[in-house]
Amino acid sequence: MANISYVDGKQFRKALGAFATGVTVVTGRGSDGKDVGLTANSFNSVSLDPPMVLWSLGKSSSNLEAFMHTDHFAVHILSLDQEHVSNQFAKKDIDRFEGMAVERSVENIPLLGGCSARFECRTAYRYEGGDHVIFVGEVRSFESFDRPPLLFHSGKYGVLLKKSNAELKDPSSNFGDDFLGFLLRRAYFQLLAPLRADIQRRGLHEIHRSILSILSMGEGRSVAELGRLLELTGHRAEDNHFQELVAQGLVELGEDDGSPKVHFTLAGRQSAIEHMAVGKAAEEDAMQGLDPQEVRLLKALLNRVIQNTRASLPDSLSKEKFWLENNIWGARGTLRQ
Ligand SMILES: Cc1cc2nc3c(=O)[nH]c(=O)nc-3n(C[C@H](O)[C@H](O)[C@H](O)COP(=O)(O)O)c2cc1C
Structure with a gap:
């Protein structure tokens, strides 16, 4: 236990960092008419009636003078996409x-967009709080937007993952529920069931x-x-597989610089697009009950697994x-016309 007669600043900060918070940017306007603002995670709610909030500002802050004199300020609860805003409002000398x-608010306070919620406040009280000043604001107006929040914990940004008891309880003793390889394989197999049915329906x-x-990429x-790229999916393509696709009218082999190059026919392109739509619908079904940010988190974590296991690929494949530029999906899977 830390001795309270002597507080090691580093240890104290570390202990405080155990408290997970959101991230806000507080803005105001100095007496010289200059806009001011800073990133603050000391924000909290105080009172519902009257509606009040608080935050605290370090006394060494270059913004102290401005916030000591402004009668109004605005608090923006940053959204998941605003990490850069948090960083920018924490940087000095920019x-x-x-x-x-x-x-602009009615009082000419700068208001930022893209946040999860925004509170316009009148400065109701200022309290001394050691090396900080605590500002209590009476909320004059507020807006909230349906955007997931940016979180902060132990000096790092985080994302909200709602605790679903079933998923976050201790890993069970059942090996199958706790082995990533098995979970990935099973999720992959089940997720792709509608795609397998679609392929069968097309006689493929x-x-x-x-x-x-791979061709659509x-x-x-x-x-x-x-054929080389297909090896990554664990498949081996033989010449007859390409010939079968040609016979079905889905691809054509054009003779460019001596070697046959594979292109979609119009029908093949259409078929790939329809197949992708089945895949997207399957993805949506599989993500039922997950928030958009949980889906993003899942994909980000899977990408991390892909990066972490890259070394297992033969050199030729990992590079x-x-x-390619001429993939048929375009940026973020939006279809090229
Ligand atoms: C996530 C995060 C939370 C912060 N919270 C506060 C806070 O609550 N109060 C504060 O005075 N500074 C806080 N800071 C630091 C300020 O954003 C800013 O960097 C600091 O005030 C120095 O700049 P200044 O002297 O221009 O104010 C925080 C920084 C970050 C990145």
């Missing part, structure tokens, strides 16, 4: 408002689906190149560029 779209096999999927590759 114009913190640069590049920010600013609106899994290997054809894999070829078309970039057309005009040779049969050999596509391979899967996505």
Whole structure:
């Protein structure tokens, strides 16, 4: 236990950091008419009736003078996408408002957009609080937006993951529920069931689906190149698989610089797009009950697993560029016309 007659600043900060908070930017206007603002996670609610909030400002802050004199301030609860805003409003000796779209409150206080909630306040009280000044604001107006919040814990930003008892309880003794490889394989198998059915309906096999999927990441590759990329999916494509796709009218082999290059036919392109729509619907079904930020988190974590396990790939594959400029999806899966 830390001795309270002597407080090690570092240890004290560390202990305080155990308290997970959101992140806010507080803005105001100095007596010289200059906009001021800073990142603050000392924000908290105080009273519902009258509506009041508080935050505290370090006495050494370059903003102290301004906030000691302004009668109004605004608190913005930052959204998940505003980590850069938090960083910018915590940096010293820069114009913190640069590049920010600013609106104005009735009292001319700068208001930022893109946040999860915003409170316009009248400074009701200022209290001494050691090396900080505590500002209590009476909320004059507020808005909240349906955006997931940015979190802060132990000196790091975080995302909100709602605790669902079933998922976050201690890993069970059941090996199958606790082995990532098994979970990934099972989730993959189940998620792709509608895609397998779609492939069957089209009279194709899994290997054809894999070829078309790699082709949709970039057309005009040779049969050999596509075959190499397919190895990553654990499939081996033989010449006859390409011939079958040609026979179905889905791809054509054009003879560029001596080696046959594979392109979609119009029908093949349409078929790939329809197949992707089935895949997107399957993804939506699989993500039922998850918040958009949980879906983002899941994808971000899976990407991390992909990065962490990259070394297991043969050198040739880990350097391979899967996505070419002429892929059929365009940025973020929006279809190219
Ligand atoms: C996540 C985060 C939370 C912060 N919370 C506070 C706070 O509650 N109060 C405060 O005075 N400074 C806080 N700071 C530091 C300020 O944003 C700013 O960096 C500091 O006030 C120095 O700049 P200044 O002298 O221009 O105010 C925080 C910084 C970060 C990154």
